[in-house]
Amino acid sequence: MKKPQTITIKTKINPVPADPLSRRDFFDKAWKWIGVVAALEIIGMFGAFIFSGKPKRNIAPKQLLEAGPVDSFEINTVSAFMGGRFYLARQADGGFIALSLRCTHLGCSIAWIEEKKRFICPCHSSAFDISGEVLNPPAARALDYYPVLIENGIVKVDIGTIIERNTFRKEQLQYA
Ligand code: FES
Known part of the structure; x- marks a missing residue:
């Protein structure tokens, strides 16, 4: 008589994803925003200089x-x-x-x-x-x-x- 086979199903469970906003992501985003704000300030100063006129x-x-x-x-x-x-x-x-x-x-x-x-x-x-x-x-x-x-x-x-x-x-x- 044939012995019943045991089948083992292995399910790979993915690890829980890391915190959606990791420290690295946070700093990446922060630097991008700082860059945007700095760029806007430079544009503003440039505009004020161009349109200010003298005196x-x-x-x-x-x-x-x-x-x-x-x-x-x-x-x-x-x-x-x-x-x-x-x-x-x-x-x-x-x-x-x-x-x-x-x-x-x-x-x-x-x-x-x-x-x-x-x-x-x-x-x-x-x-x-x-x-x-x-x-x-x-x-x-x-x-x-x-x-x-x-x-x-x-x-x-x-x-x-x-x-x-x-x-x-x-x-x-x-x-x-
Ligand atoms: S404030 Fe410096 S010379 Fe007048």
Whole structure:
């Protein structure tokens, strides 16, 4: 008589899959997202640079500050308006410019030194002439300025609008 055969069926059970988001996957994804965010920032900065135009104006609603009558400012003089954070400088040709107090190097407050006829920054010794032009580095740009309006013989400064520039140009002056 034939012996009954025993059949053994082996079923291979696959191991339980690892955690769907392994550490390695997590870091791979994180790096991809960081790359995407960095790329978007670079595109944004590039766009801002391309479309910004010069000079750059940071505009807030007009805030006119009356500096005084035109004749009260002598030619080739500088008057400080600390409350408005500017110096009103009257040039040799009679033109006015309202210069920001902030040094264009790292933002310290500059001082007008009458004997030397120049602005000097106490932090790293940058110097600027009466028009705000750089005379001495490390500052690389002329002082920023505010628009000047002259109405009925009164000099007014719009302290809500600051204009950045690289260098002084005559068109930046305002005449009575
Ligand atoms: S902050 Fe003015 S020279 Fe550096």
